[in-house]
Amino acid sequence: MSMQIDIGISDELRHEIGEGLSRLLADTYTLYLKTHNFHWNVTGPMFNTLHLMFEAQYTELALAVDLIAERIRALGLPAPGSYAQFAKLTSLQEETRVPAAEEMLRQLVKDQEAVVRTARSIFPAVEKASDEPTADLLTQRMQIHEKTAWMLRSMLG
Template identity: 80%
Template sequence: MAKKGTVQHVNIGISDKDRRKISEGLSRLLADTYTLYLKTHNFHWNVTGPMFNTLHLMFETQYTELATAVDAIAERIRALGEFAPGSYREFGKLSSIPEAEGVPSAEDMIRQLVEGQEAVVRTARAIFPAVDAANDEPTADLLTQRMQTHEKTAWMLRSLLA
């Protein structure tokens, strides 16, 4: 993570090393969440076919929720005393979610969003060992909420493919 200026020392009962490690994980989560936000918004704009109205509205609900999540994740990184990534370049380096190629069919959009939702869950889950070791309950709470949301959304999207 690039440093931008000086941050006043943070003394919240979590060591500097642990705060940096957790923030690095949260930065990957932020990048995945933002990338999924962009993909979902893109699909909202470009979906076609017999399920247009259902998917258009569903994708809007999902990207709106993701926009709120991006802010919560970035603010947690800042509360830990680190700077949040905020450029396409940084997100591209940190994200595990590939960009969509062209305009996929509605069914392929759903599949890609299932994969994206599940990728965010895996990224969040990977941060837990560092969070648990540091007794960082606020981050654990954030991660738990994110995982619940993404698991439920993945299930709902998968249900459309049955």
């Protein structure tokens, strides 16, 4: 029997926030996987630049999934952790082909922006609950994804 969680957030709001964070976790993990895939498979004149850039991005995303999952756990919910769960929860499209480098950039811009929208969608419940730790996490994630989308977009000219 586990102890009751009493952190000043109602059970209902903890669950609502946790479900939103689970969607964010699924988006982040899916973006991690796609970025890692593109790192492995990119070709063309921009190979070295994109290979290194994608590596920096998937490394950052790998750290982010841990932060998001740990926040879900701190709120008392189980963190999703399977491909099947992520596939149900994510708003991103997987890529099974090997697109050209420019198409990789276009997809990653769209996906980075989609992750921002997912994070932003959780804010009403977070603000209602005065959940500053989650608000801080979301703000940081949005800032990183918006900046990354800008950098990727800039590569497209």
